[in-house]
Amino acid sequence: MAQQPHVLIVEDEAAQREVLAYNLEAEGFRVTRAENGEEGLLCVDEDTPDVIVLDWMMPNLSGIEVCRRLKIKPDTRAIPIIMLSARSEEVDKVRGLETGADDYVVKPYSVSELMARVRTQLRRVRPATVGQVLTYDDIVLDAETHRVTRDDNPLKLGPTEFRLLTTFMEKPGRVWSRDMLLDRVWGRDIYVDTRTVDVHVGRLRKVLTQHGGSDPVRTVRGAGYALG
Numbered sequence: 001m002a003q004q005p006h007v008l009i010v011e012d013e014a015a016q017r018e019v020l021a022y023n024l025e026a027e028g029f030r031v032t033r034a035e036n037g038e039e040g041l042l043c044v045d046e047d048t049p050d051v052i053v054l055d056w057m058m059p060n061l062s063g064i065e066v067c068r069r070l071k072i073k074p075d076t077r078a079i080p081i082i083m084l085s086a087r088s089e090e091v092d093k094v095r096g097l098e099t100g101a102d103d104y105v106v107k108p109y110s111v112s113e114l115m116a117r118v119r120t121q122l123r124r125v126r127p128a129t130v131g132q133v134l135t136y137d138d139i140v141l142d143a144e145t146h147r148v149t150r151d152d153n154p155l156k157l158g159p160t161e162f163r164l165l166t167t168f169m170e171k172p173g174r175v176w177s178r179d180m181l182l183d184r185v186w187g188r189d190i191y192v193d194t195r196t197v198d199v200h201v202g203r204l205r206k207v208l209t210q211h212g213g214s215d216p217v218r219t220v221r222g223a224g225y226a227l228g
Contacts, residue, residue, distance in 0.1 A: 004028060004029065004030040004129075005028075005029050005030070005050045005051070005122050005126055005129040006029070006030045006031075006032065006047070006048075006049045006050050006051075007024050007029045007030070007031050007032070007049055007050065007051050007052070007053060007118060008031075008032045008033075008034065008040065008043050008044065008049035008051075008052045008053070009021055009024075009031060009032070009033050009034065009053045010034045010035075010036070010037065010039070010040035010043075010052065010053070010054045010055060010058070010063065010066065011033075011034075011035070011053070011054075011055040011058075011084070012035050012036055012055060012057075012058045012059065013055070014035070016055075017033055017035065019111065020053060020111070020114070021033055023111050023115060024115070024118070027115060029118075032047060032049060036058055036059065036060060036061065037058050037060060037061025037062065037063065037065065037066040038060065038061050040052070040054065040066055041061075041066060041069065041070070044070065044076055044079070048075075048076070048079065049079060050079070050080075050122060050125055050126050050129075051079070051080050051081075051082065051118055051121045051122055051125070052070070052079055052080070052081045052082070053082050053084065053114070053118065054066060054067060054081050054082065054083055054084065054101075055083075055084045055085070056083055056084065056085035056086075056087065056092075056096065057085065057086065057087075063083060063084075063085070064083075064095070064096065064099050067081050067083065067096070067099045067100050067101050068099050068100065070100070071099070071100030077100075078125070079125075080102040080103070080121035080122075080124065080125060081100065081101045081102055081103075082101070082102065082103040082104075082105060082114070082117055082118065082121060083096045083101035083103070083104045083105070084105050084107060084109070085104065085105075085106060085107060086106070086107045087106070088106045093106075102121055103117050103120075103121065105117060125170075126170055127143075127170060128141070128143035128166045128169070128170055129143075130143075131143050131144040134166070134169040134170065135169075136168075136169050136172050136216065136227060136228065137216065137228075138150055138151040138213070139165075139169070139208070139216065141162075141165060141166060141169055143166065146162060148162070148165065150208060150211060150213060151211065151213060153211045155207050155208065155210070156207065157204070157207055158203070160185065160186075160200050161200055161203055161204040161207065163184075163185045164181065164185050164200055164201065164204050165204055165208075167181065167184050167185060168217065168225070168226070168227035169227060171227075172226075172227045172228050173226060173227065173228055174226060174227075175220050175223050175224055175225070175226045176224045176225055176226065177223060177224040178194040178197040178198075178224055179194065180224070181197050181224070181225070182194065182196075182197060185197075185200075197225075201217060201225055204217065205217050216228055
């Protein structure tokens with residue numbers, strides 16, 4: 001459950017918001033809805049999404065301003081934003097992309113096209129959620145078949161260790177705090193002690209090094225863990 005890709009929809013038109021949410025949930029996404037820019041920014045603070053679908057024309061705080069604010073903050077800069085707009089002029093599209101939007105979709109749009117664009121952005125930030133094979137040095141993780149090998153030796157990982165390794169392999173080098181790992185691997189709705197993270201990281205290390213080879217998981221004192 002914790003590995004479900006999370007999409008935030010910021011759209012002031014209720015009918016459009018619900019159609020989008022319905023289709024995304026049907027495809028297995030976890031969806032958060034916001035009906036204006038201020039609410040959208042609050043949602044990002046409370047539960048960081050993997051992708052944001054953002055309407056340009058909203059009262060008070062426009063989508064362009066929401067995008068600008070998110071893209072200047074280091075902790076939200078990397079979240080892909082798909083801008084929705086009835087403005088089809090080239091100059092508007094350029095303005096949206098220059099503000100930091102990763103994609104620009106003109107209304108009216110086809111829902112299936114938008115779904116494809118969401119998946120494209122997800123493939124960039126969380127490749128395992130779209131069934132891709134991840135590799136890091138001699139470790140290969142097949143997200144679809146749930147198989148992991150190291151130096152061609154098959155490894156048997158429990159479901160939690162598999163999700164942990166997936167998280168590490170999607171962003172090698174990134175330092176994950178214990179709280180971030182709890183959110184990503186166990187989910188926000190489950191209460192687990194942060195020491196549980198240490199236990200499962202220990203198990204993961206044991207499996208990864210069982211056929212020899214150095215431990216690829218690095219402990220960052222006072223911060224958490226990273227791959228490589």
